[in-house]
Amino acid sequence: MSLAIKGSPIHFGPFLVTSQVFHQTPLSFALVNLKPILPGHVLVSPRRIVPRVTDLTPNETTDLFLTVRRVARMIERVYGATSLNIAIQDGAEAGQSVPHVHTHIIPRKKADLDFRGGTDAVYDMLDGEEGNLGKVYREEMGESREKDKEEGYQLMADGHRQRRRSRFPAVDNEQRKPRSMQEMEAEATFLAAEMEKEIEN
């Protein structure tokens, strides 16, 4: 059971994600992923559900990025990484699929994506099926799954459905199953304990 379960319910956009949360601050939270692009791929979001970075107050902005820095340091250590991709798709035209500010933190190491084409492949994966969080969460919740898949639509940040334009389909996506709630909770519990080891600066 993750630490977050002790607290109040936490939402990522319209989705209840309480048991996936491994770290909370007064204004931010960090959660594990249903279908991580690489092991240790996590998200950090403000508690308040706002779509854009400019919607954040200065206090929320400060809290969010101090949390990103602390979580990033922990993730790099725990997953034995040497670098990190840190990215925000801030709005639908930048590829955002869940209208709630979220910072991707993806641990990287030498040659980790050579089997996918090299260092840069992470971005295709981030923007491919594997990074389309809205679709992934909707599928997990069983909403219009087959229909959307057949028609090639995605739900955009403003709520309308739009045909996907991705030029590099994540071909192996169908083989990648969403993780079970047990698996996600186990990772969240593990990471919550690791966060405790981070000195507070």
Place this chain on the structure above:
Amino acid sequence: MSLAIKGSPIHFGPFLVTSQVFHQTPLSFALVNLKPILPGHVLVSPRRIVPRVTDLTPNETTDLFLTVRRVARMIERVYGATSLNIAIQDGAEAGQSVPHVHTHIIPRKKADLDFRGGTDAVYDMLDGEEGNLGKVYREEMGESREKDKEEGYQLMADGHRQRRRSRFPAVDNEQRKPRSMQEMEAEATFLAAEMEKEIEN
């Protein structure tokens, strides 16, 4: 002449970029690009030259991301965008080419990259020749230009040269000339004035 010229010299990694800077805070600065991926693509960095996000102090982290938020809002307004890509390549294995923390801010609008393949193309461009800031700056300074190009090497954050692994060459890159210092200074002066219009929050 950009506002920054009034102040002390500003370095982006080993490069003097004073006249490209359009905004400064006590701990951060924002600069225009030699070869922007899209119009309005700018960078925000800490004044102190450190390679990794975790090297930043909490004060530097706070100042950097409050600056990112304010610059992002200005860039979106001035360039008529509706979204933004905000990205940090934090370390060589994440694609970083200049070993000095820098946040890419890229204004986006509907269909802006359809001619390159769609929304997601920004990431290929970020990681292709057009985003390889180290190479671009070195070329502008005339260092080992032809040799590196022939051999397909890039300078990594730790100073060693490594063969590039990009799987999606930016095919039209050779047609894109680095901008002149005059052009960059003119944009920096323009953006410095626009930053003045941003309310301080």
